[in-house]
Amino acid sequence: MTDKLERVREFASHAPLAAWLGFEALAGDPIAYKLTFNETHIGNPAIRALHGGVIAAFLELAMQSDLYARVGKRVVTANIAVDYLASSRPEDMTGRVKVLREGRRIAFMEATGWQSGETRLVAVARACFTLG
Amino acid sequence: MTENPSRGEINPAIGTMLRSARDFLAHEHSLFRSLELQPILIGKGKAEFSMALPASFADADGDVHGGLYTIIIDSIFGLCVFTALEEIKPIATINLRTDYIGAIRPGDRAVCAADCEAIRGDVAYVSGRLTAESDGRLLATGAGAFMVGTKGPIKGMRL
Numbered sequence: 421m422t423d424k425l426e427r428v429r430e431f432a433s434h435a436p437l438a439a440w441l442g443f444e445a446l447a448g449d450p451i452a453y454k455l456t457f458n459e460t461h462i463g464n465p466a467i468r469a470l471h472g473g474v475i476a477a478f479l480e481l482a483m484q485s486d487l488y489a490r491v492g493k494r495v496v497t498a499n500i501a502v503d504y505l506a507s508s509r510p511e512d513m514t515g516r517v518k519v520l521r522e523g524r525r526i527a528f529m530e531a532t533g534w535q536s537g538e539t540r541l542v543a544v545a546r547a548c549f550t551l552g
Numbered sequence: 553m554t555e556n557p558s559r560g561e562i563n564p565a566i567g568t569m570l571r572s573a574r575d576f577l578a579h580e581h582s583l584f585r586s587l588e589l590q591p592i593l594i595g596k597g598k599a600e601f602s603m604a605l606p607a608s609f610a611d612a613d614g615d616v617h618g619g620l621y622t623i624i625i626d627s628i629f630g631l632c633v634f635t636a637l638e639e640i641k642p643i644a645t646i647n648l649r650t651d652y653i654g655a656i657r658p659g660d661r662a663v664c665a666a667d668c669e670a671i672r673g674d675v676a677y678v679s680g681r682l683t684a685e686s687d688g689r690l691l692a693t694g695a696g697a698f699m700v701g702t703k704g705p706i707k708g709m710r711l
Contacts, residue, residue: 471623476626
């Protein structure tokens with residue numbers, strides 16, 4: 421588990437987007453992912469919610485990092501679909517990642533984005549990645 | 553009843569709101585200021601903008617991360633929904649799918665073109681594409697659904 425956490429952190433450390441998102445991988449089994457809230461993540465200042473695209477970017481990076489650490493190969497996103505289930509708040513988000521199916525050439529992943537101490541499910545993303 | 557959002561002119565009140573939103577986004581909103589959004593076309597049910605792709609949104613390979621594609625597509629699609637409305641209402645993304653087709657390096661510029669295909673009841677449907685500004689190469693396509701008239705505050709816009 422420690423090795424996987426190190427691989428996730430190493431992958432994220434090479435992506436400037438991770439720094440912009442305030443992206444962190446938290447020790448645990450399974451690993452949890454964190455978006456550290458920043459004012460630049462706000463979409464609509466009138467309602468002070470996180471930008472939907474920022475949530476999608478965070479969940480994609482969580483799935484990508486987790487998959488890279490798992491397979492040890494280059495991981496390229498083919499597509500992503502995000503459902504926004506509830507309005508978000510100007511606070512950190514926790515990401516939980518699940519592998520739905522890992523084949524030789526592609527993998528299907530799912531990520532959930534939570535707020536308020538993982539009591540409020542804000543978004544669900546599914547993505548397909550090519551492995552190579 | 554399905555409305556055709558591309559028929560007619562932008563509602564004057566919506567036009568005024570879009571102009572003030574443009575000034576706000578260009579000067580005061582940190583995310584959009586960094587994208588240097590430039591309008592190419594704004595019509596009823598249509599929006600096309602060019603934008604910068606800052607290095608802070610790069611992936612581990614040094615290309616622009618797909619997450620920025622989705623940030624741009626969600627933003628321009630939302631703006632496109634506003635152009636199609638008959639009165640100012642808050643909107644929110646219900647869901648969005650993005651297909652990643654081409655890579656591009658930070659420092660280049662992209663163009664996002666969005667069409668509001670239909671508004672049926674409280675749901676607006678938008679599709680569009682992201683291309684490289686220099687040569688028109690396809691980077692991504694997107695399809696999204698937006699809730700029109702959310703319970704949130706009416707002022708401002710969801711971008």
